[in-house]
Amino acid sequence: MIKAGIVGGTGYTGVELLRLLALHPGVAVHAVTSRSDAGKRVDAVYPNLRGHIDKVFVEPELNSLSECGVVFFATPNGTAMRMAQALLDKGIKIIDLAADFRLKDGAVWEKWYGEPHACPCLLSEAVYGLPEAQRSAVRNARLLANPGCYPTSVQLALLPLIEAKAIHLDNLVADVKSGASGAGRKAELSLLMSESGESFKAYAVDGHRHLPEIEQELTQAAGMPVGLTFVPHLLPMIRGIHATVYARVKDDTLDFQQLFETRYRDEVFVDVLPAGSHPDTRNVRGSNRCQLAIHRPQQGNALVILSVIDNLVKGAAGQAVQNMNLMFGLPETQGLEAIGLYP
Amino acid sequence: MIKAGIVGGTGYTGVELLRLLALHPGVAVHAVTSRSDAGKRVDAVYPNLRGHIDKVFVEPELNSLSECGVVFFATPNGTAMRMAQALLDKGIKIIDLAADFRLKDGAVWEKWYGEPHACPCLLSEAVYGLPEAQRSAVRNARLLANPGCYPTSVQLALLPLIEAKAIHLDNLVADVKSGASGAGRKAELSLLMSESGESFKAYAVDGHRHLPEIEQELTQAAGMPVGLTFVPHLLPMIRGIHATVYARVKDDTLDFQQLFETRYRDEVFVDVLPAGSHPDTRNVRGSNRCQLAIHRPQQGNALVILSVIDNLVKGAAGQAVQNMNLMFGLPETQGLEAIGLYP
């Protein structure tokens, strides 16, 4: 039984981790930290967990975590990088759901996150944990950077095409839409029901923090730079990401449907829908699955790839558990069998 | 392994049954019928089930069901009563999620459902399957009438008070609000997103079909007639029922919080929240749980009981699985462990 610690258990990725780990047969939740709610029962803050988690939030200190086999950081950016070395030194594995270890280049990290990286020497060791791209590295990781929600949806849409050198790389477009839970559990005016309900908007068009992460990974897959325009949008709903990705065909003799089906044949969490499909975010709600559809409108030179995930599961906590399973030699799907909640 | 048949697998209660049974360790889904979708793959109609159900919809005929140990009817009212006797004759147990066997009096049934009952002789045998009230009868049932969604939420709110003779029975009020999925998967104008989104209304104030069912069961529990005003409302959301039930205190020396906690102490699917709580429907979304809170405003003579369920789970498919578990001697919670999907 793996003892798991969760640092930052009061955000949406934290409570989603608790939902998944509470029923995971190979894991015992050992400690859940929260600066703001320390001393309160976890199930008093999250009544959906009553009867499933019998813990009290504790302060985020090393002592509380020292018996854990793995510690998840479901914290704001900038937290994990300050505690990582000490935990690794105790032989504790780390899975960071924030962005502290996703970028390889400390200077790029500093540019986008607005402060110097506190632990740059670990950046090269950290494994970027998209299992469908890096499974063997994940298995051996001590320090795992869990991908962002937008980057997961976009990379799964583009990797087969990039690996097959099937598209032009200079002018990709990723128009991505996220439910409000992606913005986290923060008391901000713009996230109020009355502000973000029954309305839709783009944001951060001039540069979102997930852009360098996507560029880094796609560039690595391509072996050359990619040009990507990435525009995130806020949907008037809670869970779900839909990426609509546009690329231009390079080799038009390819069967793109076949290409995707072959690439993901053995991936249990990536589901290529039949030709002509339009995935709904609702069909993956609460599940760790990405559903994909590939279109080539009017057999022209444009490809449109549709990619949906639940931002809190395959886009965060579910992928973290998938990575944990790999890191500890457990079956990759353990604790992740839930079916999408439709309707 | 119990072989299960589902008649009417294309409605919301049908697909929810499939979601639950697909992961139930003691059940194999043997046949799923649909008049409208016969011949199509189940997972082509419900892509959330891809990889979980490898079946094709078949016509609703006895032959398809003859090897089943249990048949669920997730059909419109008036279907189960026409097939029940033939199935029972083959030794197949029946769980009807519609209303055909909920009322004991055929004349009352005819009044509310607008046609003579096709099988009145079975009405007395049928067991009304609210396990928290009738567990031992459920265990022995061949023919089980699964309660309606509204009646489940209202009865669980009132049973402790009625059993304890703690309230006046002549003037109860149940103001109940349901998500749109409670109205079923029917192409009706009034259920469109553009009609029922961002709006709220009452309906059927002059008499809803769930009224006689609630009156029958409360009258039985009380041993005398109850006077109930029941008003259903349509919420601009998908899943969830919230009943707000009003009663007048008869014995004001009672500790009502304690009364509820004691009554439901051993009920794993009924969760009495701490005094002062206000349950959210979201905390039971996707789970088989009812959460309750008891209030006595300003210590006056009015009681207000708040009761939330997921209409498709504890209000339909989950309760049906709970009943099946009891009827077949399985652990009552098997296949029903899911935690409410928050947020």
Next chain:
Amino acid sequence: MIKAGIVGGTGYTGVELLRLLALHPGVAVHAVTSRSDAGKRVDAVYPNLRGHIDKVFVEPELNSLSECGVVFFATPNGTAMRMAQALLDKGIKIIDLAADFRLKDGAVWEKWYGEPHACPCLLSEAVYGLPEAQRSAVRNARLLANPGCYPTSVQLALLPLIEAKAIHLDNLVADVKSGASGAGRKAELSLLMSESGESFKAYAVDGHRHLPEIEQELTQAAGMPVGLTFVPHLLPMIRGIHATVYARVKDDTLDFQQLFETRYRDEVFVDVLPAGSHPDTRNVRGSNRCQLAIHRPQQGNALVILSVIDNLVKGAAGQAVQNMNLMFGLPETQGLEAIGLYP
């Protein structure tokens, strides 16, 4: 042209007042104050007002308001009572959309609002501005207390019955549901899209601040105390209130439909729907109208009155403009002609 000032122009009632006053032919918006946004253009904060309001938010000081003929307070409770006397002394009329002047008894005010009233001597002069009940007093008011949103919906549902002595008064129930905008534009966790979307709950069951206001006005109309259980709920939508009010018939020879139609025959903003109707909140969205329906289920002794308003219009800013029109001798409907925005 009346010069209007708005104190607290950054909340939802403030911006709704601006929307209405910007197109009102008899009013010029002279000053809009905001502590938090002083110095910013109004239409930079509220882009829906671009081209309609050419003002900059100013600090809430007397000087800015001294040329106004009327000042609206769209502020938190406790603000208007500190500025009212000074404005009245300058001959400026006041319309307070908050609760400072709604209660006649300073001790009751202090009990519910948690501080001593700063200006108790004005409580008796202030007119409670429900025009359908107090039109002539409103016409002569200097200091007008605009009713709360819940109280407006409940009073319009009960006044005809109380005035006609048609119901028992000891055990009324008002089960009322409000869209999220009723909670105001405040950065609170519980109001986030991810918290209040796709979910429903009651709140403040043990006592909401609108209760004493309703009790005061109904008691006055009845000439005797009324016993009311009032339970507010939060709807997963933005605008709209639906009150479901329960009463027991005293005189069962009455034609209740006729009673309501007669009572409101000359009221342009109260619309009694045909018998058997179920009002939708959407049909009054953005309009100053209350729609009512009266039911007597199965001709028993229970009455159910359904009452819908837009909480920001007839429940706040629209009613304030209606009151202003009366106070200044303008046509009562001026600036309030908008039709409900369906769908």
Next chain:
Amino acid sequence: MIKAGIVGGTGYTGVELLRLLALHPGVAVHAVTSRSDAGKRVDAVYPNLRGHIDKVFVEPELNSLSECGVVFFATPNGTAMRMAQALLDKGIKIIDLAADFRLKDGAVWEKWYGEPHACPCLLSEAVYGLPEAQRSAVRNARLLANPGCYPTSVQLALLPLIEAKAIHLDNLVADVKSGASGAGRKAELSLLMSESGESFKAYAVDGHRHLPEIEQELTQAAGMPVGLTFVPHLLPMIRGIHATVYARVKDDTLDFQQLFETRYRDEVFVDVLPAGSHPDTRNVRGSNRCQLAIHRPQQGNALVILSVIDNLVKGAAGQAVQNMNLMFGLPETQGLEAIGLYP
């Protein structure tokens, strides 16, 4: 006073026309037709119109319309083309809100709409009524084709760039998202609250009927063919369209913000937001306005134009009234002053 007829008054564009025309000082609604609701009062079907429209739906026959000065078709595609010539022969002007007269080429029309055009000789006379592009032609039109909702949002985003020859035309992308009311008031499963609420998807990726209309108009503006990938999506909300349009810069010395501000300086219904803005659909809800923002992420060679409208107003009924005002020499804004309903 212009006598207006509305053919097809029971859909969302029909009822929205009624909402606008009921308060238009220069128009009297003379006849409203409906095949399905003939004989019913208009305000019985649409209670938001009570007190504003005192009409009964009539059958869609020429006789009912013969006294009109203008007839609006708010019908399914294929209706207006069968009645147009007869109305024109009586001197009645026509505004078709459907697609019958939007395309100039009858063969293209037949390809996309699946039947031969019934009245091809009128295609060349019909004026495509985007006033911001064709104001003088609109003024002189007898037969006006009101643009589609998607095409309005996309053209207003691209016209300034195309007219200024500022972008490459071979690889444009329009990723457009619409509220559910854009799909009309049709009893279809996919439009149910339970299906389209809390979910998001693309549809018709392989070819939507609005594509040829956009291509025709952009090609005409450019004087050469344009290559456009157009992907529509369904938002979990009711009203509003958000187009996110991607183009590559050709002349990078241009000030694109300035270009848009200059192009639309005199357009009262097109509002170019300050640089750096992200328009919300809510800010134009219920108003006839398009709000635009222009971004050039990281000063690269990609342009991103954000364009929002209310699909039922500037995308349908409001634009139809704007066109009517021009065709009859009325002030262009008459009856269209409403401010966006925020929140």
